Amino acid sequence: MAKERLDKVLGNYGLGSRSDVKKEIYQGCVTVNGQIIKDPGFKVSLDDVIVYYEEVLERKEFYYFMMNKAPDCITATEDPKEKTVMDYLSSRHQNMNLFPVGRLDKETEGLLLFTTDGTLAHYYTSPKHFVEKEYYAEISDEVTVDDIKQFEHGIVLDDGYKTLPARLAIPNPGNPKVVTVWLKEGKYRQIRRMFQSLGKEVLYLKRVKMGNLVLDPNLTLGSYRELTPEEETLLKLR
Template sequence: MKKRKKTDSWTKEKRKGSTKPDFNDGLVRLNKYIANSGLCSRRDADKLIISGMIKVNGKVVTEMGIKVGPEDSVKHNNKVLTGEKKVFVLLNKPKDHITTMEDTHGRKTVMGLVGGACKERIYPVGRLDRNTTGLLLFTNDGEMTKKLTHPKYNIRKIYHVLIDKGISPKELNEIRKGLILEDGKAEVDVVEYIGDGKNKKHIGIELHSGKNRIIRRIFEKLNFKVVKLDRICYAGLTKKDIPRGRWRFLGLKEIGMLKMLSGK
């Protein structure tokens, strides 16, 4: 028996009087495939198909109702589209979990907390240290991940820091100006006492840098030890209604906000 070509999934049937494609079980309608890629809605996908802006396996497709499979190549403006639904999961990370897909030493990982969230294979966007708590985003959208972690897009992060002793206003000002660390200047957007400022161990700090252990190293430079570090805001997302160790899916508005921030 001859091996079926991948183009058979969407070519027209040969039978007399039929202009419908030859559908196979398990395939997905082209407009849904396009929508799942994150390019646009199903309705807008229909418009792209009708206007001849979609190619399947190198050929322009303009008919509605076409179905495609995982082996088919779907392109818009010569860009390959992937039909897997884009998923975004927001975790409130607890302590003692490392940000990795798996660990050969048997330590607890963040994937153990979100592994059952969806059937899609999701990955952490950036990382948090083992004992840093707070917001950690996961997705299967590789393009979005690259942009959210790229310095060019200046993604805002806010942390609540507890240090081992009170810090003076003068020392806070040194941090504002930018301390010189071993890998260059540590740029900070905002650093302030939390609340009324009476407890000078609790500090709020906002920055865009993604450098490794940047906050801990900033305070270590001034001979302070970070006792607790909690990320309370990431790219406009907050911990509201997410208990420690729990997660939730992002809503459409939140996903739209991330796309705006990353210029996607």
């Protein structure tokens, strides 16, 4: 990775605006490899040890977080009227240039990935790659074997679009209103519209998996955390 300006690195780490971190650099609050650096334009690499006040910065080329999205916000970086998923991030993480990967409808809960890695985000959202997402859903009426077959063949939505083949399963035969859905595309409100085409309504929807990444069951609604190294590896498996 090419060297970057010290003020840019501190800003991307979420320590404040570029002007804020410049002031702190001028004041001698930052050391690089044990030396006080007062030049905001000083170039640093990932191998350099940067200390901000007394905090050693654990730097990475890219950052990855998972959130258990709450149903009271939209998936957007900003909106003049609606609460967004970004409002759940701490001010420090909001300053790290994180952005959500893909989209969940406002009413939908579950796994939402945040990153600074544009290449990975493109892979997960591009229709060319068919990354599978898994959902838990509660339906208004009993799901039938015929419904499962229709999902397998693709369903014509209200706008005439026919979806790609999708998988639908009933984990507990004794409760055919609770299902698991697997999709390899992500049209607007797709699962809700697929069931609507079958004369049924989705009452509750939660994404639990994207590719190889599984939602941490310990995350409460609206909470988030950085991925573990093992999860990062799973995320990048193709």
